[in-house]
Amino acid sequence: MELSVLNIKGEDTGRKVTLSDAVFGLEPNEHAMYLDVKQYLANQRQGTHKSKERNEVAGSTKKIKKQKGTGGARAGSLKSPLFVGGGRVFGPKPRNYSFKLNKKLKRVARLSALSLLARDNKVALVESFSLDAPKTSEFKGILSNLQVAGKTLILLPAADKNIVLSGRNLPKVKISTASDVNTYDLLNTEKLLLVEESVNVLETLFSAK
Known part of the structure; x- marks a missing residue:
């Protein structure tokens, strides 16, 4: 699968990136995704009811x-x-709701979620960018140029404080690093916006058996 790389003005740069079938072209495993999301939500519970x-x-x-x-x-x-x-x-008594899942199953779940987004054409690529200072209005303008609306998950190749601070007040935008992506966030978004270098991070992360 090939995707065109856009700049922060929303213009096509003329470059294309081929997404690996080993990461974005698998047959989604619904049960694996269900278990991973169930574990994620269970881990959010305080369990302090009494x-x-x-x-x-x-x-x-x-x-x-x-x-x-x-x-x-x-x-x-x-x-x-x-x-x-x-x-x-x-x-009810205080209890811990967390439970264990095998690493291989969690890996399958994340790959399934990425493949599902790619299959539904919900993945977009933007070239690397940075902000000189935290500025929500400037970041919002970039999203507008990219015609991003609705729930959006933005994956950065590495943590960028200015970008995170610029987008954290936007109600339908979540910013994360590619290495920290989880199945819940992938399934709870309408658009996956990948910064160009984050593709390599994902392919390197999931290529390891």
Whole structure:
């Protein structure tokens, strides 16, 4: 698959880059992508939810009525889950939601997501650029020149502080480095904008078995 390289003015530079079929031309594995996204979202959970059981609720443990002869069910104390203000039965407790996935499966998931974007013609290439200072308006102008709209994931070959600071306030734009790309971000975007050198980073990263 060949893509034309654009400059920051949105003009075709006349150069083309061939995307490797080993990275952008695979048959997507939906189950691998599902598992990788599931793990990513699970890792975002704090797991700090907690409700009080009957031994943790403040209150008297005095028996509220005699055991027999009242015509009603027996009751031990007001901390019983049956009463308003009592403890909760089998309530949530702090827990870790993370789980393990094999590296090979995660690699397949990322390659599947990249191939899916390429198959749907949602990948664009822009030549390397830099900003002298963090400037959101200037960065927004570049995206406008490239006719980028909607959710956009921009992959840089390496971290660039000025670019990251310029784009972090834009609600539908996410900026990351090619080496840190994850399946969730790839599937949660409408357009993948690759800075030219990031293609080599991706191909080098995923060519390693």
